[in-house]
Structures are given as C-alpha cells and as structure tokens.
Amino acid sequence: MKRGATISGRPELRTSYRADMALLNSRPKRLGAGVILAAALAAPFLITDALLAIAALACAAAIGAIGLNLVSGYAGQVSLGHAFFIGAGAFTAAALTGDPGESVYGLGLQWIVAVPAAGLVAAVLGFLVSPIASRFRGLYLAIATLGLVFLGEHILDNWRSLTGGAGAGRRGVIAEIGGVRLDQPTEVAGLVLTTSQQLYLLALVLLVVLAVLARNLARSAVGRAFEAIRDRDIAAEVMGVRLGRHKMIAFTLSSFYAGVSGAVYYTVINQINPESFNLLLSVQFIAMVLIGGIATISGSIMGAFFITFLPRITRELPAIVPFLTAEPTLRDGALLTVFQLEAILYGVLIVGFLILEPRGLYGLWVRVRNYWKGWPFTY
Amino acid sequence: MSTFAQSIISGLGQGSAYAMLAVGFVIIFKSTGVISFAQPALMAAGATLVSYLVFQFGLGFPAAVAVGVLVLAGVGLGLERVALRPLVGRPVFVAAIVTLGLDTAIRAVTNRFIGPDLRPVGDPWGYDRLELGPLFLQHRYLAMIVTAAIVLAALFTFFRYSRVGLAMRATAFDQETSLAQGISVGAVFALSWALAAGLATLAGVFVAAGSGVSQGTWVVGLKALPAIVLGGLDSLPGAVVGGLAVGVVEALVQTYQPVHAPWLGGNFSLVAPYVLMLLVLLVRPYGLFGTPEIRRV
Numbered sequence: 001m002k003r004g005a006t007i008s009g010r011p012e013l014r015t016s017y018r019a020d021m022a023l024l025n026s027r028p029k030r031l032g033a034g035v036i037l038a039a040a041l042a043a044p045f046l047i048t049d050a051l052l053a054i055a056a057l058a059c060a061a062a063i064g065a066i067g068l069n070l071v072s073g074y075a076g077q078v079s080l081g082h083a084f085f086i087g088a089g090a091f092t093a094a095a096l097t098g099d100p101g102e103s104v105y106g107l108g109l110q111w112i113v114a115v116p117a118a119g120l121v122a123a124v125l126g127f128l129v130s131p132i133a134s135r136f137r138g139l140y141l142a143i144a145t146l147g148l149v150f151l152g153e154h155i156l157d158n159w160r161s162l163t164g165g166a167g168a169g170r171r172g173v174i175a176e177i178g179g180v181r182l183d184q185p186t187e188v189a190g191l192v193l194t195t196s197q198q199l200y201l202l203a204l205v206l207l208v209v210l211a212v213l214a215r216n217l218a219r220s221a222v223g224r225a226f227e228a229i230r231d232r233d234i235a236a237e238v239m240g241v242r243l244g245r246h247k248m249i250a251f252t253l254s255s256f257y258a259g260v261s262g263a264v265y266y267t268v269i270n271q272i273n274p275e276s277f278n279l280l281l282s283v284q285f286i287a288m289v290l291i292g293g294i295a296t297i298s299g300s301i302m303g304a305f306f307i308t309f310l311p312r313i314t315r316e317l318p319a320i321v322p323f324l325t326a327e328p329t330l331r332d333g334a335l336l337t338v339f340q341l342e343a344i345l346y347g348v349l350i351v352g353f354l355i356l357e358p359r360g361l362y363g364l365w366v367r368v369r370n371y372w373k374g375w376p377f378t379y
Numbered sequence: 380m381s382t383f384a385q386s387i388i389s390g391l392g393q394g395s396a397y398a399m400l401a402v403g404f405v406i407i408f409k410s411t412g413v414i415s416f417a418q419p420a421l422m423a424a425g426a427t428l429v430s431y432l433v434f435q436f437g438l439g440f441p442a443a444v445a446v447g448v449l450v451l452a453g454v455g456l457g458l459e460r461v462a463l464r465p466l467v468g469r470p471v472f473v474a475a476i477v478t479l480g481l482d483t484a485i486r487a488v489t490n491r492f493i494g495p496d497l498r499p500v501g502d503p504w505g506y507d508r509l510e511l512g513p514l515f516l517q518h519r520y521l522a523m524i525v526t527a528a529i530v531l532a533a534l535f536t537f538f539r540y541s542r543v544g545l546a547m548r549a550t551a552f553d554q555e556t557s558l559a560q561g562i563s564v565g566a567v568f569a570l571s572w573a574l575a576a577g578l579a580t581l582a583g584v585f586v587a588a589g590s591g592v593s594q595g596t597w598v599v600g601l602k603a604l605p606a607i608v609l610g611g612l613d614s615l616p617g618a619v620v621g622g623l624a625v626g627v628v629e630a631l632v633q634t635y636q637p638v639h640a641p642w643l644g645g646n647f648s649l650v651a652p653y654v655l656m657l658l659v660l661l662v663r664p665y666g667l668f669g670t671p672e673i674r675r676v
C-alpha cells in the first residue's frame with residue numbers, strides 16, 4: 001500500500017507518520033474543533049456581556065496557562081515564578097499604551113504594538129533567568145522560582161514610576177487599534193459591538209493563534225526534546241538533546257506566553273496593582289495546568305476557563321447552600337464567605353485531581369471518549 | 380558596634396523560629412523526598428489554635444501550646460494519610476504540588492478563624508526586654524532561643540539514640556532496604572509529618588508572640604525555604620545554621636539597608652533571605668551542607 005494512503009471505513013488506520021502526527025488526525029476531531037470554534041465565535045451574540053467579560057479573561061488566562069504548560073508540563077521544569085512574567089507583560093503593555101501625560105510612564109502606543117512587545121519583554125526576562133534556572137533540578141528549581149516571585153513583587157511594589165507603587169497601581173492596558181478605542185462600543189459593518197464583545201473576540205483570536213502555535217511546537221522536534229528532558233533528563237542528554245538550550249527555549253517561550261497573557265488580561269481589567277503578581281497567582285496558574293491536564297494544550301484552555309469561571313460559580317452558591325454568604329465579611333452567623341470557599345476549592349481541587357485523575361479535565365474527557373468508542377463493550 | 384551586635388542578637392532570636400520550621404521541612408524531605416509547602420499554613424493554623432485555646436477555652440499559655448502542638452501533630456498525621464500516602468511512587472513534584480494545594484486550603488480555613496485583625500496568642504512575654512549593658516534582648520527572643528535549643532537537642536537525641544529515630548534515619552537512607560528490614564515506612568512518613576507539624580506550631584507561637592497572629596503570618600513560614608536551601612535540603616544541622624543565618628541576615632539588612640542602600644526599596648529585609656538563597660544556590664547548588672545528588676540513568 002502506498003505510504004499516506006487512506007482506506008475508506010478505516011479512519012484510524014494511519015499509514016504515515018505525517019498522518020499520525022497531524023493536528024486534527026480524525027474526522028470527529030476536525031468536526032469537534034470546528035463546532036467549538038464556531039460556538040466560540042458565536043458566543044458574543046448569545047451570552048450576556050458580564051459573562052463575555054469573564055470569558056475574555058479566561059482566554060487571556062488560557063494563554064498564560066499554555067505558557068506554563070510548555071515549561072512545566074512538557075519540559076517538566078516546575079516553575080512557581082509564572083506570576084512574575086505575567087506582571088512583567090502586564091506593566092510593559094500598560095506603559096506602552098498609557099497616556100504620556102500621567103504620573104506613571106506612558107508612551108501612548110497602539111495596542112497591536114504593545115501586546116507583542118509585552119510578550120518580548122517577558123521573554124527576554126525569561127531568557128535571562130533561564131541560565132540560572134537550568135542549573136537547578138526538581139524541587140530546588142521550584143524553590144528558586146519561588147524566590148523569583150518574591151523578588152519580582154518587591155521590584156514591582158517599589159518601581160513607582162512604572163507601576164504606581166504598592167496600594168496605588170495604575171490604569172490597565174488601553175486597547176486602541178488604528179484610532180478605534182475598543183473600550184468603547186464601536187460600529188463594525190452596521191453592527192454595534194459592545195466593549196466586552198470586542199475584547200472577547202480579540203482575546204479569542206489571540207488564544208486560537210497562540211494555542212495552535214504551541215500545539216505545533218509540541219509535536220515538533222523541540223516539543224519531543226522537551227518531553228524527553230521531562231521524562232529522563234540524563235537519557236535525553238545521552239541521545240543528543242541539548243539540555244541547557246532546550247530549557248532556555250522552554251523558559252523563554254513560556255515567559256513570552258505569560259507576557260502576552262498579562263497584557264491581554266489587563267486590557268479587560270482596568271486597573272493593575274503590583275501586589276497582584278504574587279505566589280497566589282502562580283498557584284492559580286499551576287492549578288489551571290493541573291486541573292486542565294498536564295502536557296495538553298486543550299487541557300490548559302479547559303483549566304483556565306474552569307478556574308476563571310470558578311468565582312462566578314461560587315457566587316451563585318449562597319442561594320443554594322445556607323451557610324455561605326456573598327458578603328466580603330462574615331455576617332448573620334454565616335460559616336464562610338464565597339471568597340474563602342473559593343480559596344479552599346482551589347486547594348481541594350488541586351489535591352483531588354492529582355490524587356484521583358492526574359490527567360485532569362482532559363483525562364475526564366478521554367474517559368468519556370473511550371467509553372463511547374468501545375460502547376457497548378467496556379473495552 | 381552595639382547596633383551591629385544588637386541586630387545579630389535579634390536576628391538569632393528570630394532565626395531560631397526559622398530554624399525550628401526549617402527542621403520540620405528537612406524531616407519531611409529526608410524521609411519522603413518531598414518539600415512540604417504546607418508548613419507555613421500549618422504554622423499559622425497552630426498559632427491560631429493556641430490563640431483560641433487561651434482566649435476561648437481559658438487554658439493557660441503553656442498548656443495551650445502543648446495541646447496545640449499535639450492537635451497539629453494529629454492534623455499532620457491525617458494530612459499525610461489522606462493526601463500524601465496515595466501519591467507514594469508518583470513523581471515528587473506531584474506530591475510537592477499537592478502540599479501547595481493543601482497549603483492554600485488550610486490557609487483559607489485558618490484565615491476564616493483569624494479574622495481581619497491581629498489575634499494575640501496569650502504569651503507572657505509581650506515586648507519586655509532584658510538589658511545587657513548597651514544591648515537588650517527581648518524576653519520572647521530569649522524564650523525562643525532556649526526552646527529551640529531544647530527542642531532541637533531532644534530531636535537530635537531522638538534520631539541518634541531511639542529505635543524509631545533509627546528507623547527514620549534508615550528510611551531516609553534507603554526506603555526499599557528499610558522496608559525489607561521490617562521498618563514500617565508508612566509509619567515513618569506519618570511520624571515525620573506529625574513532627575514537622577508540631578515544630579511548625581511551636582515556631583508559629585513564637586513568631587506570633589509579642590504582636591499576634593494575622594492573615595499575613597504564614598509568609599514568615601516561607602522564610603524557612605531559603606533557610607533549608609542555604610543549609611542543604613537534606614541536612615538537619617544545615618537547617619539550623621540556615622535558619623539562624625536567614626534571621627541574622629534579615630536583621631542586618633533591616634538595620635543597615637535603609638541607611639546605606641535606600642534604592643533597594645522599603646521593606647527590602649523581607650526579600651533579603653531570597654536574594655541570599657539565590658546567591659548561595661548559584662555558588663553551591665546543593666546548599667552549604669547538602670548531599671550532592673548522584674544521578675544515574
């Protein structure tokens with residue numbers, strides 16, 4: 001049989017490596033991806049603006065989660081320093097788009113310039129950190145990057161001319177493209193788009209582009225090298241994978257994604273405070289990666305959406321669960337506030353997923369898929 | 380000169396609390412190979428429990444500390460059994476991240492009990508000081524140093540001379556072999572968590588002595604991380620030296636940095652331990668007393 005040939009009725013029979021490694025290598029995958037993409041594009045016209053704004057944040061967070069998954073999931077270098085790079089990107093973009101007349105740096109540049117620049121600045125920082133980071137293995141690396149978060153937070157808190165200083169902060173990234181302010185409703189081809197709709201679509205497009213790029217990277221030689229390093233670094237080195245170089249690529253790329261994520265996130269949110277980029281943020285990203293699925297791009301996206309929508313879900317709970325309160329302080333004998341419940345849920349979900357379903361939401365999906373693939377037989 | 384000596388004295392006081400925490404980290408690391416990021420949360424939880432025991436249940440301070448240490452040791456046992464034991468055999472990262480999740484959850488629950496304000500722990504020392512010529516030593520620091528010395532001496536004796544201590548050392552050396560010798564490795568894991576949680580409680584009470592425990596107290600617990608990295612992850616004496624060093628460096632930076640290097644920003648002393656840690660790691664990747672890892676394919 002000719003290499004690359006397909007046989008009708010045997011969709012899973014692949015006769016070339018190219019077909020096996022294709023992005024969407026089966027008809028259901030192509031169909032599913034098409035349906036999800038169509039639904040995502042139609043969402044602005046189907047759901048309310050309040051939900052759309054959260055979805056836009058989730059898209060931004062998903063970009064960052066993909067970045068963390070590249071370095072921690074694929075390359076196996078557990079980084080607690082992700083928040084630092086997110087912050088670097090957010091403040092770069094805010095400074096580049098900011099009003100020149102204000103008390104903090106502002107250059108008044110276009111959003112389209114600022115977002116890649118935010119990614120690049122974060123990438124350069126990641127590049128600078130990588131020679132130090134690649135000296136450490138395992139838990140030493142986790143602790144070293146923990147130090148990075150504390151240092152980064154200290155620098156951001158004190159660099160008043162850039163960040164506005166601790167407790168004050170500065171305005172978020174201004175989304176202006178070619179004279180059109182996206183934070184105001186605009187008319188496109190006879191259709192009035194609200195702020196949330198525009199920002200959501202913008203974030204969605206960026207997410208799709210960056211997700212496809214990451215997925216492509218993961219199935220390339222570099223991606224395979226990452227996985228080899230993660231699984232057994234000495235064996236990888238013996239096979240000719242250059243450890244330092246690939247760890248450097250992983251850190252730089254991951255930081256680039258983090259920078260873009262920070263820039264997009266704070267386009268949707270109007271205010272940046274330097275103290276937001278703390279250990280908790282890093283833990284949230286780790287939670288996204290773990291709950292979504294380690295070393296899967298679609299898992300990172302699922303995890304990001306899940307964690308970002310979690311506060312929205314817990315806010316609905318006081319109506320059902322009697323001992324919860326939606327107020328920020330405890331009142332009327334309530335046992336917990338929703339914010340406290342949220343923090344507890346993060347922790348419990350991380351622990352629960354790691355113990356019960358290490359492959360995360362993606363793994364749950366695989367279980368469902370395999371069940372129906374074999375149905376009515378168990379396997 | 381007296382300012383310098385004074386900083387060192389205060390640093391040693393604070394450092395002895397870090398040392399106790401750091402020893403807890405090292406005990407867990409040595410027996411299970413995992414760094415428990417849950418220690419800071421357990422520390423805050425322990426201090427909060429002591430505060431409740433003193434003010435809500437009317438216990439005396441020493442009794443409250445004893446009960447708090449025992450209860451938290453029980454909590455440590457439970458956490459190990461429920462969350463860590465199922466992960467035996469999986470990569471250590473997974474377990475480390477599970478402890479991070481535990482930390483988040485325990486802290487949220489603890490914060491619920493701490494409330495928005497400082498909560499005193501009912502210690503008898505307050506801010507009283509002992510005058511030593513031009514120098515002074517706060518009573519709480521004195522108590523801290525003495526307690527840490529006693530507790531650590533007891534621990535070292537326990538590890539050196541008791542059967543269970545020997546079992547723990549054997550497990551730290553080689554899990555499979557010790558299993559083959561009839562040591563219950565699971566019990567050793569549980570015991571290490573209990574010991575670490577008890578030590579964390581003790582450290583938490585001393586950290587909160589004087590002012591009180593607040594929602595920010597757990598950050599102090601994280602300072603044990605630079606301490607153990609300084610000393611080497613698997614070295615108990617290293618943890619003590621590292622803890623004291625972190626305390627002294629912090630105190631020195633607090634004294635001199637605002638005058639001599641104001642450009643480093645306010646409260647630089649809070650991040651100075653991390654800078655120190657990164658510098659030491661660059662020169663000695665396994666800390667001062669740690670065993671370099673021998674890697675085999």
